[in-house]
Amino acid sequence: MNKPLVGAFLAALLLGAGAAPVVAAEPAQQAQESASKAGPEAKAVTFAGTVALSNCSGSVVRSPDSAPTDPALVLSNGHCLESGFPGPGEVVVDQPSSRTFTLLNASGGGVGTLKASKIAYGTMTDTDLSLYETTSTYQQIEDSYGIQALELETAHPAAGTAVTVASGYWKRTYSCDIDGFVHQLKEGRWTWKDSVRYTPECQTIGGTSGSPVIDDATGKVVAVNNTGNESGQECTDNNPCEVDENGKVTVREGINYAQQTYNMVPCIGAGSEIDLDREGCGLPKP
DSSP: OOOOOOHHHHHHHHHHHTSSOOOOOOOHHHHHHHHGGGOTTOOOOOSTTEEEOSSSEEEEEEOTTOOTTSEEEEEEOGGGOTTOOOOTTOEEEEEEOOOEEEEEOTTSOEEEEEEEEEEEEEEOSBSOEEEEEEEEEHHHHHHHHOOOOEEBOOSOOOTTOEEEEEETTTTEEEEEEEEEEEEEEEETTEEEEEEEEEOTTOOOOTTOTTOEEEETTTOOEEEEEEEEOSSSOSSBTTBOEEEOTTOOEEOOTTOEEEEEOGGGGGGBOGGGOBOTTSTTOOSOOO
16 A cells, blocks of 8 residues: 555655655646646646545545535545554444645645544555545535545546546645556555556556546536555565456556545435445445
8 A cells, every 4th residue: 555654754765775765745736847747638637625634644524415505525545544454354434534735726825724523434445445535515615725625526527538637645746547447455454345456657656546536627526535556576465466466466666556435425425424235336245
C-alpha cells in the first residue's frame, strides 16, 4: 500500500531509510502546472476539495444526488482508518469518530478543519476505501470556505483516460493515464477486484493513500489511490501482484494502482446515509 504516514517524523525516517521514495511536497503552483500537462483537452486539476489526514490523503465527495443540506462525506482508504487495517472480510459501518481533516483550496493552502462524526463505511475487502461523515453540510463548507465537493463518477472508467492523483497530504499531483484494469490485485492478506492500473508516470508514494483519482476531462472522481509494487516482490505487503481470470500472476515493479469508486455511488442515500442494500450498491457487507 502507499503507506499511511505518522506525521512528518516518519516521513523523514522513510526518506533516510530509502523504504519509499518519499519527497517533500512540491510547491502548489508547480503541482498545478504538472496537472495541466495531461493534454490539451484536459482541465487543470487543483487541490480544491481535497483534504489532508494525519497519515493519508482524502477528498470531500458527493454523489450526483447529494443535497446541499446533506452531511459532507470524506473519501480515503480503508487502510487509512485510525482504528488500523480492517482484516480480510471485515467491514466497518457507523462507528463513532472525531477525526479531523484539513480542507485545502485550489492552490493547496489549508483553509479550515472538518471534523468527522462517524466512520460511515470502511473496508479492505474487494476494495480499499473509507467514507467519513462530517459534522458540516456541503452547503456550510461552501459558504464558509468557498469550496465545493468533488463529484463521484457513476460509470466505470475507460482505459486510456487521462487522470490526476491529487494528494492533500503532500500537496502534490501525479498525472498519467489509466493503463487498464486488474481482475484481482493481491497484496499480503488482502484481495481487491477490478483495480485501476496507472501508466508508469503516476509514481505515487507513501502519504498519497486515499487521494482522489480525478478524470481530467470531467473533473469527477473515478477512483481512490491505494497501492503500488515497490520492490518487485510477488503478492507481499507493499508489493501487490496481478491475478487474471485464469489465475496467472503478473508482477509489475514500480507500477501503482487505485480502487474504483463508481460502484459505491448507489450506496449513498438521502442525508449521506450509507445503505448497503440499495439497488446497485457494489460495496461488501459486514
